[in-house]
Amino acid sequence: MKLTRLLLGSLAGFSVLLVLTAWQSESELSKLMRNMSNDMKRIRVKVQEGQKIPQFYKKYDKIHTAKPSVDSKKGEEFPEMATAFLKQCERLGSSDKSQLRIEYNNLVQSCIRCHEKYCPGPITMLKRLKLP
Numbered sequence: 001m002k003l004t005r006l007l008l009g010s011l012a013g014f015s016v017l018l019v020l021t022a023w024q025s026e027s028e029l030s031k032l033m034r035n036m037s038n039d040m041k042r043i044r045v046k047v048q049e050g051q052k053i054p055q056f057y058k059k060y061d062k063i064h065t066a067k068p069s070v071d072s073k074k075g076e077e078f079p080e081m082a083t084a085f086l087k088q089c090e091r092l093g094s095s096d097k098s099q100l101r102i103e104y105n106n107l108v109q110s111c112i113r114c115h116e117k118y119c120p121g122p123i124t125m126l127k128r129l130k131l132p
């Protein structure tokens, strides 16, 4: 009796664990995107304050190799748009103070461009990242 209860109990616990792991597991690409989003929020503040942006994009190269949740989210045009995005990161990184805001907004636009094609969900949030 005790044993059955123990077994049932651990079985229930194990299922809960399984569900939680499945729910938490996000794709490599999602993780990278989430990091980029957090970076962008900090970068936005720096640009507003007129500070130059250090080499924030070093780890973004992974955008080319990171696995998406669904293969179709990395379609034919993805590599080209990812390269354009990385180029724009470099431009922001080496921008003069006077051009920071323009280069920053161009970068947000390059996030949006790819999202319009492959992942429309976050577009509203991305638009809010733009600076007036």
Ligand code: HEC
Residues within 6 Å of the ligand: 026, 027, 028, 029, 030, 031, 033, 034, 036, 037, 040, 067, 068, 069, 070, 073, 074, 078, 079, 081, 082, 085, 107, 108, 110, 111, 112, 114, 115, 118, 119, 122, 126
């Ligand atoms: C070259 C295409 C491309 C570019 C550029 C791009 N994204 Fe994404 N983004 C995607 C794709 C595709 C997904 C879906 C990932 C998945 O489902 O595995 C995604 C997912 C996301 C998500 C949702 C992550 C999650 O699952 O919670 C956020 C937020 C995001 N991107 C923000 C950004 C930001 C901010 C930028 C610019 C700094 C950016 N993206 C640039 C293609 C791109």
